[in-house]
Amino acid sequence: MTPPEPMPSGGRTPLSPHDTGALRSLLPVLGAHRVTVLRTCLAALVDQAALVVLVTLAAHTVGTAVIAHRAPSPGTVAVLIGLVLLRALATWREMDLSHDLAYRVLAELRVRVFDGLARSAPARIAGRRSGDLAATALGDVEALEFFYAHAIAQLLASGLVFAAAATVLGFLGPWLLLAVVPAALLLLWSPLLEARGRAERGARTRAALAELSAESVESVDGLRELLMAGALDRTRSRLRSGGRRLARAQRAEQSWETGAGAARDLLVVAAVIGAVAAAAHAAGGGRLDGAWTPAAMALALGALAPVAESAAALGRAGSLRAAAARVRAAVNAPAGAPSPATPLPAPAGPLGLRLSGVRFGYGGAPVLDGLDLTVRPGETVALVGASGAGKTSCAHLLARYWDPQDGTVELVPQAAGDPVDLRDLSEDDLRAAVCVVGQEAPLFHGTLAENLRLGAPGATDRELAAVVRVCGLTPVADALPQGLDTPVGERGATLSGGQRARVALARGLLGRPRILVLDETTAHLDHRGDAQLARALTADSRARTRTTLIIAHRPATVRRADRIAVLDGGRIVEEGTWDELIRAGGALTRLLSRQGEAREEETRQEARAATGDSAPPR
Ligand SMILES: Nc1ncnc2c1ncn2[C@@H]1O[C@H](COP(=O)(O)OP(=O)(O)OP(=O)(O)O)[C@@H](O)[C@H]1O
Numbered sequence: 090m091t092p093p094e095p096m097p098s099g100g101r102t103p104l105s106p107h108d109t110g111a112l113r114s115l116l117p118v119l120g121a122h123r124v125t126v127l128r129t130c131l132a133a134l135v136d137q138a139a140l141v142v143l144v145t146l147a148a149h150t151v152g153t154a155v156i157a158h159r160a161p162s163p164g165t166v167a168v169l170i171g172l173v174l175l176r177a178l179a180t181w182r183e184m185d186l187s188h189d190l191a192y193r194v195l196a197e198l199r200v201r202v203f204d205g206l207a208r209s210a211p212a213r214i215a216g217r218r219s220g221d222l223a224a225t226a227l228g229d230v231e232a233l234e235f236f237y238a239h240a241i242a243q244l245l246a247s248g249l250v251f252a253a254a255a256t257v258l259g260f261l262g263p264w265l266l267l268a269v270v271p272a273a274l275l276l277l278w279s280p281l282l283e284a285r286g287r288a289e290r291g292a293r294t295r296a297a298l299a300e301l302s303a304e305s306v307e308s309v310d311g312l313r314e315l316l317m318a319g320a321l322d323r324t325r326s327r328l329r330s331g332g333r334r335l336a337r338a339q340r341a342e343q344s345w346e347t348g349a350g351a352a353r354d355l356l357v358v359a360a361v362i363g364a365v366a367a368a369a370h371a372a373g374g375g376r377l378d379g380a381w382t383p384a385a386m387a388l389a390l391g392a393l394a395p396v397a398e399s400a401a402a403l404g405r406a407g408s409l410r411a412a413a414a415r416v417r418a419a420v421n422a423p424a425g426a427p428s429p430a431t432p433l434p435a436p437a438g439p440l441g442l443r444l445s446g447v448r449f450g451y452g453g454a455p456v457l458d459g460l461d462l463t464v465r466p467g468e469t470v471a472l473v474g475a476s477g478a479g480k481t482s483c484a485h486l487l488a489r490y491w492d493p494q495d496g497t498v499e500l501v502p503q504a505a506g507d508p509v510d511l512r513d514l515s516e517d518d519l520r521a522a523v524c525v526v527g528q529e530a531p532l533f534h535g536t537l538a539e540n541l542r543l544g545a546p547g548a549t550d551r552e553l554a555a556v557v558r559v560c561g562l563t564p565v566a567d568a569l570p571q572g573l574d575t576p577v578g579e580r581g582a583t584l585s586g587g588q589r590a591r592v593a594l595a596r597g598l599l600g601r602p603r604i605l606v607l608d609e610t611t612a613h614l615d616h617r618g619d620a621q622l623a624r625a626l627t628a629d630s631r632a633r634t635r636t637t638l639i640i641a642h643r644p645a646t647v648r649r650a651d652r653i654a655v656l657d658g659g660r661i662v663e664e665g666t667w668d669e670l671i672r673a674g675g676a677l678t679r680l681l682s683r684q685g686e687a688r689e690e691e692t693r694q695e696a697r698a699a700t701g702d703s704a705p706p707r
Pocket residue numbers: 215216451456474475476477478479480481482483
């Protein structure tokens with residue numbers, strides 16, 4: 090795949106607030122709700138029309154009473170009461186339907202945003218902060234509620250109501266249109282006039298919100314580290330200034346909104362006064378029945394008010410462009426590792442691995458540069474290398490979080506048959522065959538058993554008990570109040586690092602992968618725990634057919650592997666058994682001695698820190 094390219098994100102990635110197509114591009118999501126959209130528009134139309142007819146008829150009734158000294162007939166009173174009731178009912182119905190529509194659309198959008206993030210993960214989310222992602226997934230989607238609930242139906246209804254009212258005004262006197270139509274055009278033009286500024290202000294608010302959200306989530310996540318480092322005050326002041334930035338951005342939007350609202354009101358009032366003057370002039374000249382003078386005023390007001398509201402809605406929609414652009418980017422994120430059009434079946438039986446001529450990088454210099462590595466079915470190979478050599482990148486290629494820019498990663502069957510490129514496998518077949526247990530395998534809110542069954546929800550209690558035993562989790566489960574059914578807390582907060590590592594491994598094993606990739610999985614365990622786990626894995630009934638790639642720094646872990654491959658400069662520079670490589674005194678020996686020196690230096694620094702000696706290292 091192409092090098093990672095970040096998604097539009099809070100404040101750090103340029104995002105055009107003038108992206109006029111962003112809101113439009115999200116409209117197809119309404120397609121599945123056509124009937125509700127129609128009902129909402131109908132309710133809005135009845136709501137607005139009932140109000141215009143009500144105020145016009147009421148004004149005409151008053152005009153008739155004043156000019157002709159005629160009290161309204163019971164029929165007129167009944168119609169007026171009916172209109173009041175109809176309007177109330179239509180308002181309720183419109184609100185109910187539009188919010189129902191908006192909430193359903195938002196629920197769908199949230200899932201689409203999640204799908205987009207999942208599809209493009211981890212490539213696209215690399216470098217993004219989880220709070221920023223949360224802002225996209227929740228905040229930006231939430232912000233669009235106004236657009237779906239209020240803007241669309243209102244626009245359609247006010248257009249129709251204005252057209253009908255203008256026609257009636259035209260019949261009463263064409264000169265009345267001169268007061269009303271220019272005002273309506275100005276009102277509708279105003280959102281376009283202010284679109285640029287609004288979009289920029291909206292983008293600033295969304296960016297400040299995303300930044301603050303990222304900062305808050307990160308701070309809460311790392312609370313212990315911040316406390317230890319005495320960095321709480323600095324974090325608090327960063328949050329405070331982030332909050333101030335957001336408040337300033339929101340205030341700027343609000344002030345503009347209030348000013349624009351006042352300007353729209355002024356325009357409507359001026360137009361109504363114009364209509365009154367024109368109607369009075371016409372009535373004075375005998376061209377208009379006097380009772381119609383207040384009615385013309387009410388009709389002008391009734392027609393212009395929804396247009397003004399639509400203009401306000403259009404204006405507010407403009408400031409949602411940034412939110413819409415972020416949501417669209419998340420929804421349309423391309424797949425990091427696209428699924429094949431016609432997947433090939435995964436080969437049966439034990440599988441080996443073959444990486445040939447693999448080149449891979451993150452957009453800069455290649456991390457893997459022509460890497461060749463073969464792991465035979467049933468074999469355990471340790472992949473070693475200096476920190477940053479690209480071992481985890483290798484593991485991620487095996488999990489197909491990414492695809493290599495060059496070369497192939499293949500599953501090689503033990504039985505006769507062709508190797509299969511990972512890119513040709515369906516997602517399900519790949520996940521069933523290859524399991525990567527990483528350095529940091531997060532646990533989710535739920536019980537221990539639920540966490541273990543994450544990748545194998547159908548695993549039986551017996552299978553669960555077996556992996557719990559293999560991974561040395563039996564004493565952990567026994568010590569918990571409800572055993573395996575004990576909630577482990579968010580991210581496994583109630584378990585130790587070593588226990589979480591065991592859970593992660595057990596979770597991987599429960600899916601019965603034919604290829605197991607352990608990326609520093611046992612780094613959290615002490616030597617004894619590491620050795621116990623290695624023994625248990627070897628004694629496991631599937632060990633002989635399972636192919637294992639172990640990424641580790643600890644010499645004892647590496648030594649247990651059947652073979653060792655040393656990664657340096659983006660390729661495998663040395664391969665062989667522990668004894669062979671140690672005898673050869675090559676890359677592995679150099680790596681181990683560098684690691685030994687680094688460990689000694691670390692120990693010296695720790696000792697100095699403990700005794701308060703600040704002398705520089707030798
Ligand atoms: N998502 C990413 N975006 C950009 N660069 C990355 C990303 N992940 C890793 N790198 C870079 O790629 C290189 C290889 O990283 P990798 O994690 O594969 O090394 P490693 O051998 O596993 O290191 P360690 O032993 O310290 O875990 C490093 O220089 C790292 O900074």
